[in-house]
Amino acid sequence: MRDEETARRLLEGVVSDELLAVYTKLLTEDGCPHDEAPSMLGSPDAVEALTSRGMAHVRPGGPAVPPRLVPAPPDLALQGVLADLGRRLMAEQERLLAGHRRLSEVNSVSAAATGDGPLEQLVEIVTDRAEISRLSYSLINAARHDWLTLDNYVLETPVEETTGFAPLPVFEGEVRCRAIYETRCAEHPIGVKTIEAAVKAGEQARLLPRIGMKMKLADEAVALLPLTPTGMSGALLVRSPVIVGALREYFEMLWERAVPFGSPDGNAPSSPLTSTQATVLRLLAQGLPDEVIARRMDLSVNTVRRHITAIREALGVDTRFAAGAAAVRRGWIE
Known part of the structure; x- marks a missing residue:
């Protein structure tokens, strides 16, 4: 029972539900005679799916003992599945790159035919x-x-x-x-x-x-x-x-x-702003326009704008919106 739980924890979502069910059944039975495996697991394809992924293997028999299909331990089964996935992904990647090359060639021919010039230059x-x-x-x-x-x-x-x-x-x-x-x-x-x-x-x-x-x-x-x-x-x-x-x-x-x-x-540098600039920044982050900030703080609009420029320079951003977002990320305001 413990092996079954481990198998589900390690393999669920990594392999299909059908393959997991077949593997779990073989694990519960602790294997079976090789010639009986297709019948027990539902089909020869199920046996092939397990052995090709390293989730099971055929143990050779002897004069009096027939060969058996035995399951790999759950951790080794997972390693086999991951290795198989890696091989499949590499094959898919090669196909993807081949497709991109062919698409580039087709586009180049089309561009030449329409007089737009070769796309391979771009x-x-x-x-x-x-x-x-x-x-x-x-x-x-x-x-x-x-x-x-x-x-x-x-x-x-x-x-x-x-x-x-x-x-x-x-x-x-x-x-x-x-x-x-x-x-x-x-x-x-x-x-x-x-x-x-x-x-x-x-x-x-x-x-x-x-x-x-x-x-x-x-x-x-x-x-x-x-x-x-x-x-x-x-x-x-x-x-x-x-x-x-x-x-x-x-x-x-x-x-x-x-x-x-x-x-x-690496995340929240201390703020280099003055207390006045910190207040301007909090109001700025609330989306208030310069005129409203000036009235609330009893400052001129030009003074507020100078403070906003200093705040943006300290944060290394170019816009008001970016200043508020960057200040929150750095922990200068909550």
Whole structure:
């Protein structure tokens, strides 16, 4: 009974209900003669489903003992299921990339036929790992004004002390480098060293609890996006001004929400605002216009607006709405 409960806890939602029921039945019976398994489990397909996923195996028999189909322990069954899922996902990923390549080829032909020019100059799918790595390290040289990155720390191999990272080039103050990292990047001892080194080299770094994908963006000219979680087996090189411009806006929205790296506890830096500015901020967060805030605080409208400008600069945001949201996230107001 304990094995059945463990099996349900580990496998429910990971495999289909039908497969879980078949595995649980075999587990309850502690296996069965191999030639009786199709009848006991309902079909030969059920036996194939269990054995192909490593949830059961055939134990060889002897002169007097027929072969038996025996269940794997629940934890090993889960490992087998996950390995099988991994293989299936990799196959699906390869098909996805092949489909993207073919779609790109079709679009290129269509564009040439209509006189719009080859789309491969605007969007390019890259699947060669060496080329993706080269682009990842060299794309930064295309930046002339801004170098923007998103990093969610999804990697193919564990990070070790010997893991190499692309150094941040010296731009002599001509290029503004900004990066947003998923919070867990700063929680890893090597990850935090990497961020600290980048900040020391001149990067402005901020943190968010979750980032959906990696991204590298040079000005509004070119971007590198992942087609897979790590981006190392499939990436999209984008030169389309429309798409890159939209990605730039997406980055700026995340930047307004993010918390500066190095803040106390990484989440709620102490407010640098004066008591007057703190009051202005609370009223601002309530959505009150400048004139109403001025009347409530017995200040001139120009003075209120100066305080709002100082508040936005302290928070590193460009709009009133973003100021209120950023202040709440940082714990400056409740």
